[in-house]
Amino acid sequence: AAEVTFVADLTAQFDQAGLLVRGDAEHWVKAGVELSDGVPQVGAVVTRHVSDWSVAPVPTWRGALVTVRASREGDALTVRVRAGDEPWRLVRVAPLPPGPLQVGLYCCAPTRAGLRVRFTDLRLTEADRSLHD
Template sequence: MDHENIAWDAGKWTTAPVSSREEGSTLVVEAAEGSDYWEKTMYGFQHSNGHSLLAPWDDDYAIEVTFQLTSFTELYDQAGLMLWHGPTQWIKAGIELNDGIPHLAVVATDEYSDWSLSAVPEWSGENITIRASRMNDAVIIRARTDTSGWRTIRVARFPYAEGKQAGPLVCSPKRAGFQVTFTRWTKSAPDSDIHVDPPIDS
């Protein structure tokens, strides 16, 4: 299976953003101030008002989103890929700005959220692609830029064979006016092995 584009209008927002508009083949989304996803752990609070554009996803294909990093300037600015089974069973993966540095960030949630971070200062200003492919009871999450190869950033339990959705996400916990440009949303052949990099769409 070659990469196949998913139309922006194929998805439905979990929470409508301030605005979203198509500019050529891209989608520009402005997040609401205070938007986020989180369930209980450490902080005690629950947030479910982030913006995810979701369409059905099954195990026959992997899902990828690509977005521009140039607009990330404030603490917790974030965008990437949401994997969704329900309000308390989801995984968000992407880039989150912490202490002025972009980090690969994954939050895996099953009633409670966890959070993993890995700094990627060398990715500043790049286009970022996040990819998820389900294998057995888990998802393999990978990331790359236009100038670097795939990195495997998380293997997380996600045992849902049916009822899954996936698509672009953006959140702005701390400020108004945060906009992200998404350049692609595609599906492709699922991963064949965790140690084998998937092909890169040229």
Template sequence: MTQQNRNRVEWKTGVWLNPPQSFREEGQMLKVAPEKGRDFWKKTLYGFEFEDGPALLTSWDRNTAVEVTFQLGSFTDLYDQAGLLLYHGPGQWIKTGIEINDGIPQLATVVTDGYSDWSLAAVPEWIGEEVTLRASIMKDAVIIRARSNQHPWRTIRVARFPYETGNHAGPFTCSPTRDGFEVTFTRWEFTAPDEDLHIDPPVEG
């Protein structure tokens, strides 16, 4: 796919669902520092409920795929996390990205419909790289994929996401356990949806 087939989202066009502690644009990058203690989680296992993490969202047409790219250099502590939030409404959302757990980066996805679940896949070989998360809807499901600048696409989750309208998507970050975490996002785009579950989408550029 050529670059002109992609629609880059300007950071300033997004609307914050819960503003972060701070954010600033540097060239084409967006640097975001989340406030300690905020997160997205509903009930399961822990009993607590959080829906106060910062996410920069815009309307998401289910006939497009959405991609968010960010750098991993600042990820060091337990639960440092960033990626892509797919948001239909309170208690109906999916967050997917990289999260530090057991001392290494993990591809983490939390699917929530009243209650949350959590899946993890370790990617220690991605330390310090630039990572892209991608979501594309097929029928009543969303296909979630991830890659780094040195590693190809991996399909990490197929999850129910049946909402026809009222969907929003964009970058998110949380820092449940520490102050001083800052994430550099480098790209936010809408592009053509996946053609098939078993066919990798193209890479931008």
């Protein structure tokens, strides 16, 4: 599993930060927090030749310390997220083909310059044993 923890100053449309998991150019997942329509959203983009986008509002997470965790079991990638010490929230279970993966942190601000993100931790750990632990 891979985890990244950060605090982001999300102020403009589509400012975002999180974790990227990449099999290849056609198979990847990014998950994190993104400002959309003025509200922080937790979400993921899953790409399997085409991309989809799923989000859910988390207005109380503005300026919060956020951790994103992605764990692979077989051909499934499970993504969870939490703010501070809150319980983990399931964001997505997505298929990824077998093979090596690259993981890393990301941030972007497609509508402005000057996004500030403070990444406080990046770690690799054992994979989660079960979806329902």
